[in-house]
Amino acid sequence: MSSKSALTRTKKAKARAFMESGQYAEARPLYQRVRELDPTDSEAWYALGWIDFHGGAHDSAEHHIRRLTELRPEDAQAHFMLGNIQRQRGMIDESVKHFRLAIQHDPGHFQSWANLGDVLDVLGKSHEAIECFRHALKYAPDEAALHLNLGRVLQRLSRFDEAKEYYQTAIAKAPGFALAYLNLGVLEAQRGHYSKAIHHYRQAHLLAPADTEVLSNLGNSLKEQGRLEEAMGCYRQAIQINPQHLAAHNNLLLSLNYLPGIDNRTLFHEHRAWGKLQSPPSLSSAVESRNPGRRLRIGYLSPDFRTHSVSFFIGAAFREHDRGRYELYAYSDTRSPDTVTEKLSGMADQWRDTHSFSDEKLCDQIVHDRIDILVELSGHTSGNRLGALAHKPAPVLATYLGYPCTTGLQAVDYLITDTWVDPPGVEPGYVEKLVRLPRGFSCYSPSSECPPINDLPAIAAGNVTFSSLHGLVKLNERVIQCWAQILGVLPESRLILQTKAFADAETKQLFLERFEKHGINRQRLELFPFLSFQEHLSVYHRVDVALDPFPWSGHTTSCHALWMGIPVVTLLGQTHAGRMVASALHQIGLSELVAQSPDEYIDKTIKLANDLPRLADLRRTMRERMLGSPLCDGAGFTRDLEAAYREMWRKYCEQQKELPHSG
Numbered sequence: 001m002s003s004k005s006a007l008t009r010t011k012k013a014k015a016r017a018f019m020e021s022g023q024y025a026e027a028r029p030l031y032q033r034v035r036e037l038d039p040t041d042s043e044a045w046y047a048l049g050w051i052d053f054h055g056g057a058h059d060s061a062e063h064h065i066r067r068l069t070e071l072r073p074e075d076a077q078a079h080f081m082l083g084n085i086q087r088q089r090g091m092i093d094e095s096v097k098h099f100r101l102a103i104q105h106d107p108g109h110f111q112s113w114a115n116l117g118d119v120l121d122v123l124g125k126s127h128e129a130i131e132c133f134r135h136a137l138k139y140a141p142d143e144a145a146l147h148l149n150l151g152r153v154l155q156r157l158s159r160f161d162e163a164k165e166y167y168q169t170a171i172a173k174a175p176g177f178a179l180a181y182l183n184l185g186v187l188e189a190q191r192g193h194y195s196k197a198i199h200h201y202r203q204a205h206l207l208a209p210a211d212t213e214v215l216s217n218l219g220n221s222l223k224e225q226g227r228l229e230e231a232m233g234c235y236r237q238a239i240q241i242n243p244q245h246l247a248a249h250n251n252l253l254l255s256l257n258y259l260p261g262i263d264n265r266t267l268f269h270e271h272r273a274w275g276k277l278q279s280p281p282s283l284s285s286a287v288e289s290r291n292p293g294r295r296l297r298i299g300y301l302s303p304d305f306r307t308h309s310v311s312f313f314i315g316a317a318f319r320e321h322d323r324g325r326y327e328l329y330a331y332s333d334t335r336s337p338d339t340v341t342e343k344l345s346g347m348a349d350q351w352r353d354t355h356s357f358s359d360e361k362l363c364d365q366i367v368h369d370r371i372d373i374l375v376e377l378s379g380h381t382s383g384n385r386l387g388a389l390a391h392k393p394a395p396v397l398a399t400y401l402g403y404p405c406t407t408g409l410q411a412v413d414y415l416i417t418d419t420w421v422d423p424p425g426v427e428p429g430y431v432e433k434l435v436r437l438p439r440g441f442s443c444y445s446p447s448s449e450c451p452p453i454n455d456l457p458a459i460a461a462g463n464v465t466f467s468s469l470h471g472l473v474k475l476n477e478r479v480i481q482c483w484a485q486i487l488g489v490l491p492e493s494r495l496i497l498q499t500k501a502f503a504d505a506e507t508k509q510l511f512l513e514r515f516e517k518h519g520i521n522r523q524r525l526e527l528f529p530f531l532s533f534q535e536h537l538s539v540y541h542r543v544d545v546a547l548d549p550f551p552w553s554g555h556t557t558s559c560h561a562l563w564m565g566i567p568v569v570t571l572l573g574q575t576h577a578g579r580m581v582a583s584a585l586h587q588i589g590l591s592e593l594v595a596q597s598p599d600e601y602i603d604k605t606i607k608l609a610n611d612l613p614r615l616a617d618l619r620r621t622m623r624e625r626m627l628g629s630p631l632c633d634g635a636g637f638t639r640d641l642e643a644a645y646r647e648m649w650r651k652y653c654e655q656q657k658e659l660p661h662s663g
Helices: 003-020 024-037 042-054 058-071 076-088 092-105 110-122 126-139 144-156 160-173 178-190 194-207 212-224 228-241 246-256 264-277 311-319 339-347 359-368 457-461 477-489 505-516 533-542 555-563 580-587 598-609 612-627 634-656
Strands: 296-302 326-332 350-353 373-376 396-399 414-417 433-436 465-468 494-498 525-528 545-547 568-571
Touching: 003 024, 003 042, 024 042, 042 058, 042 076, 058 076, 076 092, 076 110, 092 110, 110 126, 110 144, 126 144, 144 160, 144 178, 160 178, 178 194, 178 212, 194 212, 194 505, 212 228, 212 246, 228 246, 246 264, 296 311, 296 634, 311 339, 311 555, 311 634, 326 339, 326 359, 373 634, 396 634, 414 634, 433 634, 457 465, 457 612, 465 477, 465 533, 477 505, 477 598, 494 533, 505 525, 533 555, 545 555, 545 598, 555 568, 555 580, 555 612, 568 580, 568 598, 598 612
Parallel strands: 296 326, 296 373, 326 350, 373 396, 396 414, 414 433, 465 494, 465 545, 494 525, 545 568
Antiparallel strands: none
């Protein structure tokens, strides 16, 4: 044996020992020396690639592993590692290619089957992903993580029973598998079984007490049961563990809007405190020209371009936009596209499917598209991209529609609203400048699937039926007390409520007990669980008057009710969230249904319930009233909105005159 070979063996032995003990920094120079001694040593090339990959040095890792594939083109493990590197760098198609090559060279390489399944799932190819995970399980049936991942994809396809079986199998294979309990909780919450979800989350928390995702999800299910203070405690605990946990911060800020007695000052303080934790704007946005009159590129960013509240109000801006003066770009973070997604995509000039993009890649795309004004539509709701917006990827940023409060972000320039939702004097509650549309901040586009309006049910039934088809988090004790007083004055009246949480027997029982404490027999309440959209609207065929909750009013639900001929009584709140229905009622000329106090809310509701001719007339004429109002005037609304964009751009151009070299 030559001295060179002996030295190589000695260095490799020491390097392996360091690798086995997790001392990668010590192993790296030894493997570098092995590579110098023998440039064809595959172990050294692989080890250096592995160390660099796990150290975040992806360029160096790729260099080493590509060299290995040149030396050993049929090395499945090398292609597997290269697939992982490309996946981490966001090069998904390249990642797929190398995982497939690994499988081609070694059909039993279950890790490649599994990771191929992961990336295909990211690409929206769920059925192919399922087949990959099934292949992986053929070769590694005891791998709990494979059962978990297969369950996750099945769950996304709403194949809940199958998904649950795989999660339970994962737990059987690995009893301390906290992530499997977490996923079980998410599954049960998705079905509306919040008591079961809470049980699974608590089990996951026992196994992984520092897992902030578990705490955040536990808070979500508590919130859906109406246990808001407990939910906020979970969010705060998660933030204490990890101050950078974005979802917990979002959930906490969102929840504040539901608190009875909440005020703009408190909301501003909490949101601004979060905003200060974010990085300051860092991107130099590409500006085509600073001509205030040129054709502008308007970008809309949302995870909710699907069957969602946002889609009922953004449709007009897509459908009616002035293509001669504005080019419309849509950045869709929608994970589960549907027919609404397809419809909206056909209206946009440019459609970008961005749900698999990192924040960095999303920002790069927006900069590349040279967007002039970017409008985000989610605020602190689920799936938002405020982390990306913090870098200011467009010259002008605005927030609109999806969140009833300030974002707290320094980078966001404007919030689009109106004088009813945000009357003069509320400006100190916002980081953004307020842009008030002249005829109302929203434009409702009713679904073509809406059933026709029927005759007033109270005439045939002999009693009035109220409804409030909102989540339990909006039905706080003050709301229930107020509604109980109304039902008490009208002893023959009934109340219909519908929310996904009523699929859970325990949640349903606890809710009924809350009304019984106020002397309202549970037989007077009818509780529906999750319904399809058509079924949801059909409930209104049994309803005479809709009751709006507070302090967060039900904007979308109230517009649905109005479209079905149902008048809505609302209590004017102190915040943006509490004044959205008031705006809609002003738009359609029914401002008399806006109450200024709880007592007036009760009085107006009782008076309306006792006036059947008035209810019948409203029901008969409501759609005509709405269609003739600004609330449903898509063309007029879009002209107002685009005029606001033009003014934003004019101001930007004015500001930039003193900075000719910026941007």
